[in-house]
Amino acid sequence: MGLLSDPSRRKVLTGLLTRLNTPICIVCYLAGIVWFMGLAFEPFTLRTYMSENAMGSTMVEERFSSGERALSLAKEFDAHKRKAGGMPVEWLVKAMQSRGLEVFTQSFSRKLPFPDENKERYMVRGTNVYGILRAPRAPRTEALVITAPCSPGNTNNQAVALLLALAQYFRNQIYWAKDIIFLVNEHDLIGTQAWLEGYHHTNITEYISGSLRGRAGSIQAALSLELSSDVITSLDLVLEGLNGQLPNLDLANLFYAFCQKLGVLCTIQGKLQRNDWDTAEGYTHAAQTMMLMVLKQACGRSWGDHGLFLRYHIEAASVRGINSFRHYKTDATTIGRLLEGMVRKLNNLLERLHQSYFFYLLPSLSRFVSIGYYMPAFGLLAVILLLRALDLWVHLGAPALAAVDGVTEAEQPSSPGVLTVLTPVVISHLTGVALYLLPVHLQEMAVEHFPVSETEAVVLTAIAIYTAGLALPHNTQRLLSGEGTEQGWKVLKLTALLYLAVLLGCTALINFSLGFILAVTLVPITASITPALYALVMVLLSPAFTILYCVFIYQELIEAPVSVSEGWMLFLSVISQGILDHALYGSLVYPLLALFIYPCWLMFWNILFWN
Amino acid sequence: MNYCNLITIFAFINLLVSIPHGYSNYVETKAGQFFSSGHTNNWAVLVCTSRFWFNYRHVANTLSVYRSVKRLGIPDSHIVLMLADDMACNYRNPKPATVFSHKNMELNVYGDDVEVDYRGYEVTVENFLRVLTGRLPPSTPRSKRLLSDDRSNILIYLTGHGGNGFLKFQDSEEISNMELADAFEQMWQKRRYNELLFIIDTCQGASMYERFYSPNLMALASSQVGEDSLSHQPDLGIGVHLMDKYTFYLLEFLEEVHPASQANMNDLFKVCPQSQCVSTPGHRTDLFQRDPGSVLITDFFGSVRKVEITKDTINLTSPVEPPIKRSGSSDIQIESLTYVDQLPVAEIIHQQDCLEANVTRCRRKQQRTRKLNCQVVEKQTA
Numbered sequence: 003m004g005l006l007s008d009p010s011r012r013k014v015l016t017g018l019l020t021r022l023n024t025p026i027c028i029v030c031y032l033a034g035i036v037w038f039m040g041l042a043f044e045p046f047t048l049r050t051y052m053s054e055n056a057m058g059s060t061m062v063e064e065r066f067s068s069g070e071r072a073l074s075l076a077k078e079f080d081a082h083k084r085k086a087g088g089m090p091v092e093w094l095v096k097a098m099q100s101r102g103l104e105v106f107t108q109s110f111s112r113k114l115p116f117p118d119e120n121k122e123r124y125m126v127r128g129t130n131v132y133g134i135l136r137a138p139r140a141p142r143t144e145a146l147v148i149t150a151p152c153s154p155g156n157t158n159n160q161a162v163a164l165l166l167a168l169a170q171y172f173r174n175q176i177y178w179a180k181d182i183i184f185l186v187n188e189h190d191l192i193g194t195q196a197w198l199e200g201y202h203h204t205n206i207t208e209y210i211s212g213s214l215r216g217r218a219g220s221i222q223a224a225l226s227l228e229l230s231s232d233v234i235t236s237l238d239l240v241l242e243g244l245n246g247q248l249p250n251l252d253l254a255n256l257f258y259a260f261c262q263k264l265g266v267l268c269t270i271q272g273k274l275q276r277n278d279w280d281t282a283e284g285y286t287h288a289a290q291t292m293m294l295m296v297l298k299q300a301c302g303r304s305w306g307d308h309g310l311f312l313r314y315h316i317e318a319a320s321v322r323g324i325n326s327f328r329h330y331k332t333d334a335t336t337i338g339r340l341l342e343g344m345v346r347k348l349n350n351l352l353e354r355l356h357q358s359y360f361f362y363l364l365p366s367l368s369r370f371v372s373i374g375y376y377m378p379a380f381g382l383l384a385v386i387l388l389l390r391a392l393d394l395w396v397h398l399g400a401p402a403l404a405a406v407d408g409v410t411e412a413e414q415p416s417s418p419g420v421l422t423v424l425t426p427v428v429i430s431h432l433t434g435v436a437l438y439l440l441p442v443h444l445q446e447m448a449v450e451h452f453p454v455s456e457t458e459a460v461v462l463t464a465i466a467i468y469t470a471g472l473a474l475p476h477n478t479q480r481l482l483s484g485e486g487t488e489q490g491w492k493v494l495k496l497t498a499l500l501y502l503a504v505l506l507g508c509t510a511l512i513n514f515s516l517g518f519i520l521a522v523t524l525v526p527i528t529a530s531i532t533p534a535l536y537a538l539v540m541v542l543l544s545p546a547f548t549i550l551y552c553v554f555i556y557q558e559l560i561e562a563p564v565s566v567s568e569g570w571m572l573f574l575s576v577i578s579q580g581i582l583d584h585a586l587y588g589s590l591v592y593p594l595l596a597l598f599i600y601p602c603w604l605m606f607w608n609i610l611f612w613n
Numbered sequence: 614m615n616y617c618n619l620i621t622i623f624a625f626i627n628l629l630v631s632i633p634h635g636y637s638n639y640v641e642t643k644a645g646q647f648f649s650s651g652h653t654n655n656w657a658v659l660v661c662t663s664r665f666w667f668n669y670r671h672v673a674n675t676l677s678v679y680r681s682v683k684r685l686g687i688p689d690s691h692i693v694l695m696l697a698d699d700m701a702c703n704y705r706n707p708k709p710a711t712v713f714s715h716k717n718m719e720l721n722v723y724g725d726d727v728e729v730d731y732r733g734y735e736v737t738v739e740n741f742l743r744v745l746t747g748r749l750p751p752s753t754p755r756s757k758r759l760l761s762d763d764r765s766n767i768l769i770y771l772t773g774h775g776g777n778g779f780l781k782f783q784d785s786e787e788i789s790n791m792e793l794a795d796a797f798e799q800m801w802q803k804r805r806y807n808e809l810l811f812i813i814d815t816c817q818g819a820s821m822y823e824r825f826y827s828p829n830l831m832a833l834a835s836s837q838v839g840e841d842s843l844s845h846q847p848d849l850g851i852g853v854h855l856m857d858k859y860t861f862y863l864l865e866f867l868e869e870v871h872p873a874s875q876a877n878m879n880d881l882f883k884v885c886p887q888s889q890c891v892s893t894p895g896h897r898t899d900l901f902q903r904d905p906g907s908v909l910i911t912d913f914f915g916s917v918r919k920v921e922i923t924k925d926t927i928n929l930t931s932p933v934e935p936p937i938k939r940s941g942s943s944d945i946q947i948e949s950l951t952y953v954d955q956l957p958v959a960e961i962i963h964q965q966d967c968l969e970a971n972v973t974r975c976r977r978k979q980q981r982t983r984k985l986n987c988q989v990v991e992k993q994t995a
Contacts, residue, residue: 058667062852140704179704346852350666350705 034382042289044279053357069335076163103133106216110196128188147224181218224318234323243309246513250355288365300515302591430601475611662773664698681867685915695731763804775815835859836892878905
């Protein structure tokens with residue numbers, strides 16, 4: 003007889019499972035955490051290498067030399083920007099036209115659901131200016147994009163000027179096989195989103211924008227440039243995009259290769275590379291870099307203008323110039339050469355970048371961890387949920403077995419119907435829907451009744467609904483029919499565990515960091531929950547508090563620790579940014595947390611108050 | 614005194630008499646050499662099997678061998694050149710209409726009169742094998758055919774990406790060493806070659822000649838099984854590797870060969886030793902009937918007309934005998950036997966009138982289209 007169909011053997015197995023369940027779960031949890039932390043240990047990582055054959059090992063001699071001209075152009079751009087009080091559209095159009103590009107503009111407008119306090123905008127109206135450099139001999143089927151944002155104040159003047167200088171240099175070359183689009187977007191991410199939607203004729207969010215009059219073909223890759231000073235000390239590479247999507251690792255390899263060739267100091271997450279992996283400091287440095295990447299990826303925000311390109315399968319990265327107090331400085335000509343080299347290599351591409359990894363973690367710029375290595379860490383955490391569910395299933399099935407054997411029992415205890423489980427599920431999800439919809443819709447009413455601004459109204463409404471959900475079990479218990487039974491909460495826990503396992507699994511597939519962070523806090527509490535557990539422990543490990551802890555850890559990692567009150571204000575702004583990101587760019591973190599994770603957690607909360 | 618004089622005069626007369634005899638001996642040995650290699654015409658099949666811009670060096674390899682072969686006398690009508698991609702007119706080429714073999718753009722192997730017979734997607738395993746074996750559809754023009762006979766020496770040069778036992782054609786198919794050996798056997802059985810020199814410059818190239826079994830084959834490869842053939846120099850202006858090491862040194866060796874040079878195959882085997890090439894070139898001569906030391910380079914790479922001017926009559930060793938008149942009726946006719954025509958003249962015979970005019974028109978048209986269509990863009994000032 004088979005192992006699982008033989009009753010006596012099955013009893014042995016299930017006995018083993020129930021006896022050893024808790025130790026195995028604890029071991030798995032610890033193993034998962036240790037595996038994750040061990041990913042940053044250098045012998046467990048692989049060195050990065052260029053996978054794409056077309057972007058091979060041969061480098062060209064870069065000949066860009068107009069760095070100084072770019073800097074004087076930056077001053078001119080700044081003056082015109084001040085005069086126009088925003089984006090100097092006519093000056094930009096004339097500048098691009100005189101460099102031989104085909105220039106087009108796109109105006110867009112967008113009303114935010116509530117005012118954005120970080121950037122101080124509510125009703126956004128702007129213009130994107132873009133010039134297309136047509137390839138001299140090639141058919142116009144493919145394109146590359148180089149973009150620089152037009153930001154208010156003193157920021158990013160040099161980026162736009164370098165863009166124009168590169169455009170002039172590129173126009174004189176005949177070896178372009180793809181069209182190159184030079185884009186200057188206003189209002190950073192909003193402008194980029196409007197441009198991308200117009201270019202691809204999609205309508206993901208409700209932008210009101212004119213359709214684009216000039217087009218260049220399918221975009222193969224994009225680079226975003228942020229440069230705010232005449233000289234820099236290092237270049238930072240930003241990879242994390244919307245919903246935690248990352249560009250192909252070959253783009254990071256390309257950047258690193260050129261950094262090494264031109265001798266420019268390059269960082270990722272603002273941290274330099276270290277060579278002493280066998281010391282404690284070296285390991286913590288790598289672990290910090292990796293944790294920063296995990297946190298940035300988990301929040302689902304696009305951390306540079308490049309992040310919105312990734313959704314359209316356009317590999318994009320942001321290059322940010324940083325001027326800190328270091329002796330060795332790099333001038334604009336070298337940055338121009340770096341970009342020239344990168345664009346020329348991208349020009350050699352025959353297909354989109356697809357040879358290297360799409361899912362990875364970078365403990366440093368030259369070492370990576372691929373999905374095959376980091377997924378087991380999450381798997382170990384998810385297995386705990388499944389083991390617990392199996393244990394509950396065995397327990398629930400045992401009385402039925404006893405009834406079959408012992409015939410004296412006239413009636414077996416009535417197993418709770420589906421209705422007892424259905425009620426908490428439905429009510430939890432309705433609360434989740436309320437958490438998703440009400441904050442934005444009720445903001446006018448809240449502003450009328452309370453002396454708060456709209457943003458504060460939205461955030462505080464969200465927190466209020468979240469807390470109100472905690473009070474639900476006391477009230478809904480009266481409506482339930484089969485309440486109070488031992489079986490009832492076990493069935494609910496079984497359903498909730500399986501539901502959580504599916505949710506976390508799907509999240510980890512799309513955005514590993516988000517899934518892992520949620521698993522680290524949710525799995526221990528949900529696996530061990532019984533009606534006798536302390537409610538406070540449950541609250542302290544709820545999703546909202548997870549976000550709070552992440553805020554504090556993030557501030558620690560970027561070496562700008564905050565006090566409790568500042569941390570609280572940051573937490574509120576994180577919530578408002580999350581809601582705004584969802585409304586403006588289609589980020590999925592807020593709906594996931596509100597519509598799925600929070601109701602799942604509420605189902606477990608119901609178990610606490612079962613008796 | 615008289616005896617000495619007599620003897621001297623006698624010796625002198627002997628000498629005078631023997632000079633013409635010695636001279637005719639010399640001429641006869643030369644005449645003997647005339648038929649020693651056994652070939653009367655030369656053909657070359659040069660194939661580059663890889664496409665895409667980063668495989669620039671394979672096209673440059675093939676074109677450099679083409680250049681040498683043409684320089685040493687083989688005309689375009691006897692060369693079948695197959696290039697899988699157009700590097701000269703590629704959009705990424707900063708110097709359009711050129712293919713360089715030396716860095717700093719010293720030597721342009723594309724030149725002005727390159728005639729490519731199979732281009733782009735026409736370079737397939739099927740077309741290559743059809744060219745070798747002669748099984749082409751009747752409509753194929755002469756320039757795409759290998760019209761060799763049993764007195765032809767053929768040079769076959771292959772380059773591209775290869776592995777242990779195969780050569781990759783255009784990223785989509787492969788030719789195996791067994792197929793190649795069988796194709797050569799077909800050629801032998803149809804008497805399509807007298808001697809064949811096979812050169813291959815790919816990774817693990819020696820695996821491609823392991824399976825040959827037909828006579829009169831000599832093979833050279835740039836690397837042994839398990840070794841990679843390396844590329845030579847990158848050009849920093851163009852941004853790609855220009856040549857492979859083996860063919861680069863082969864080109865330098867061939868640049869010193871001229872139509873009258875007496876360099877032989879043993880010198881060719883010494884081209885690119887491991888110190889220069891990093892990989893170990895290999896060769897195979899066991900199927901070849903002559904000693905490699907007596908085989909001239911120009912036997913395969915050039916088209917050297919063997920012309921010896923002599924004012925004497927030469928007695929050939931096997932004189933043609935007049936047919937014996939048979940007794941009997943004079944009605945009996947004796948048919949003489951001939952070889953079968955390789956060119957199916959009978960099928961195209963009805964085009965006899967236009968044939969000549971068409972051939973010249975085609976050739977002129979081919980020369981025009983084979984000149985490049987790429988336009989060199991003038992630099993635009995800002």
